[in-house]
Amino acid sequence: MAGLVAAAVVLPVSAAASPDVPAPAPAAVAEGAALPDRYGANRANLAEAAAMAREAGRTGRAAKLEAMGAAGTARFLAFDGRGQGRAVEVLGDLESADRIAVLVPGSDTTLDTYQRFRAGALALQQRLLAGHPRSAVVAWLGYDTPGTVSPTVLSADRADAAAAELGPFLDRLGRTAAPGARLSLLCHSYGSVVCARTATGPAVTDMALFGSPGTGAGSAAELPTGARVWAGRGGADWIGRVPHVRLGGLGFGTDPVDPAFGARPFTAGPGGHSDYLRPGTASLDSLARIVLGTTPAVPTTPEVPHA
Structure with a gap:
C-alpha cells in the first residue's frame, strides 16, 4: 500500500x-x-x-x-484543512478488503458538510459488511466541489480537474489492493460528471451513477472505462426535472437513466436527491449489491427522463 x-x-x-x-x-x-x-x-x-x-x-x-x-x-489517507478542504477517508481495513467502494460526492461537499457525506459512506460500509466482511469504503473528497447554486455546477471544469486526480488514485488503489479485489466507483450528482471523465483501469469493475445531471457523453459506451456502467434515480429526486441538454460548454446532455444511454438500470426507490445512501433504502441495497458483485433489483418499469 x-x-x-x-x-x-x-x-x-x-x-x-x-x-x-x-x-x-x-x-x-x-x-x-x-x-x-x-x-x-x-x-x-x-x-x-x-x-x-x-x-x-x-x-x-x-x-x-x-x-x-x-x-x-x-483513517485518513489524505487531509487538507485549507479552503474548502480535502479529505480521503478509509472506512474498513483497506489492506485485507477484496470489495472496495470509492464514493465520489457531488456539489456543496466540503469539510463543513463532511459529516453528511461520511454518514452515507458509513451506511454503505455497514451494509457491505453485513454481506461480506472483507469490504471497505473510501470516501473520496479529493476535489473542490462546485456550489449547487453557482455557474461552476453547469460546466465540467471542476470535474475535469477532479478526474485528473481520481484516475491515478484508482490505478494505485487497484495495484496495491488485495489480489483479486473488486473496485467499484459510486458517483453521486456532480460526482457522476467526475466519474464519467475518469479513465479507469481493469481493477474498476463497476461504475454506478446516481442522482446524475448527465455526464456530457451521449452513451455509456463513450465513457473512458471498461467497467459495467449502472444508473439509477430516486422517484422524488428533483434532478429528474432538470433539462438534460448541452449547449456549448454548459449542461451535460443525455440522462444516464434514459435507456438510450445504455447504462444498466438499478432500483433506487422513491427517495430524493440526498437519500441514496440512507440506511434501509432500496437504493443503498442496490449500490451494495453492485459493489459485492451480485445483481441489484431493476425497476419494474423503465425510467423515463423528465422534460
Missing part, C-alpha cells in the same frame, strides 16, 4: 489556501510510511487545523473538524 498512500498526499497539497480558514500545510509523511503512521499523521494534522480554526474564531469550522477526529481512530 506504500505507493498508494504516499501518492495520496498529492491531493490535499493542491487545495486552494484561504486566509479566512487558517490551517496547517498537509502532513509530510515519508513515502514508505505504513498505513497506521499515515493515518496518525493526518489525524494530528486534522487536530492542528481544528485548533487553529478555533483560535482564529472560526468556531463553526473548528467544530466540524473536531467531529471528524472525535473518535481518535479515523
Whole structure:
C-alpha cells in the first residue's frame, strides 16, 4: 500500500489556501510510511487545523473538524484543512478488503458538510459488511466541489480537474489492493460528471451513477472505462426535472437513466436527491449489491427522463 498512500498526499497539497480558514500545510509523511503512521499523521494534522480554526474564531469550522477526529481512530489517507478542504477517508481495513467502494460526492461537499457525506459512506460500509466482511469504503473528497447554486455546477471544469486526480488514485488503489479485489466507483450528482471523465483501469469493475445531471457523453459506451456502467434515480429526486441538454460548454446532455444511454438500470426507490445512501433504502441495497458483485433489483418499469 506504500505507493498508494504516499501518492495520496498529492491531493490535499493542491487545495486552494484561504486566509479566512487558517490551517496547517498537509502532513509530510515519508513515502514508505505504513498505513497506521499515515493515518496518525493526518489525524494530528486534522487536530492542528481544528485548533487553529478555533483560535482564529472560526468556531463553526473548528467544530466540524473536531467531529471528524472525535473518535481518535479515523483513517485518513489524505487531509487538507485549507479552503474548502480535502479529505480521503478509509472506512474498513483497506489492506485485507477484496470489495472496495470509492464514493465520489457531488456539489456543496466540503469539510463543513463532511459529516453528511461520511454518514452515507458509513451506511454503505455497514451494509457491505453485513454481506461480506472483507469490504471497505473510501470516501473520496479529493476535489473542490462546485456550489449547487453557482455557474461552476453547469460546466465540467471542476470535474475535469477532479478526474485528473481520481484516475491515478484508482490505478494505485487497484495495484496495491488485495489480489483479486473488486473496485467499484459510486458517483453521486456532480460526482457522476467526475466519474464519467475518469479513465479507469481493469481493477474498476463497476461504475454506478446516481442522482446524475448527465455526464456530457451521449452513451455509456463513450465513457473512458471498461467497467459495467449502472444508473439509477430516486422517484422524488428533483434532478429528474432538470433539462438534460448541452449547449456549448454548459449542461451535460443525455440522462444516464434514459435507456438510450445504455447504462444498466438499478432500483433506487422513491427517495430524493440526498437519500441514496440512507440506511434501509432500496437504493443503498442496490449500490451494495453492485459493489459485492451480485445483481441489484431493476425497476419494474423503465425510467423515463423528465422534460
